[in-house]
Amino acid sequence: LAKTTQPISMDSYEGQEVNITCSHNNIATNDYITWYQQFPSQGPRFIIQGYKTKVTNEVASLFIPADRKSSTLSLPRVSLSDTAVYYCLVGDPSRGYNQGGKLIFGQGTELSVKP
Amino acid sequence: GAVVSQHPSWVICKSGTSVKIECRSLDFQATTMFWYRQFPKQSLMLMATSNEGSKATYEQGVEKDKFLINHASLTLSTLTVTSAHPEDSSFYICSARSIGSSLAKNIQYFGAGTRLSVL
Helix, strand or coil, X not given: CCCCECCCEEEEECCCCEEEEEECCCCCCCCEEEEEEECCXXXXXXXXXXXXXXXXXXCXXXXXXXXXXXXXXXXXXXXXXXXEEEXXXXXXXXXXXXXXXXXXXXXXXXXXEEC | CCCXXXXXXXXXXXXXXXXXXXXXXXXXXXXXXXEEEECCCCCCEEEEEEECCCCCEECCCCCCCXXXXXXXXXXXXXXXXXXXXXXXXXXXXXXXXECCCCCHHHCEEECCCEEXXXX
């Protein structure tokens, strides 16, 4: 299973764009990159998923370079409510549980948004 | 979007009793469900993978007789913490992965979690 490395924490201010980069040097050919957001005492919430290039949805953008060894989650104009832990995970969700299909969480990035 | 319901959200029990936690996928079918536990200020730790109609697969170090998992249907998996002790107190979270027809790329969706406190 590909291991991911993220900054442990980041600080930002309301209205700023926040970019969180995740390193996954050993990503496999069939692996997707998925980002989750978790608030205290809640389950992780799916944010975005991508395989290559750029993916954008209503809450974030995901940038993936050609070599796919890293990815960057971009949150536009953050607010106080975006304060949370953000997890980057890689895996092939279509595989069986013993073939890389399960998601293993790393430490995540604790984002603190200040007024 | 996909909804995973987890019940109860909070449970307090006496040491030695058993506690059952339910995880349901409300608007999609899930052949595979996952159970995690999370201690304060730590990341999620995968405990086991639950496959509909077959035995669960436990991660290394997780006692299968302690944490009983049943995945009887495509929308329900249960985790039973047997003979609970204070060290089992934790935040338990389930997730479900869609079969893939209506939801793209087999995304894993999470329940809200269950806070277990063993006295």
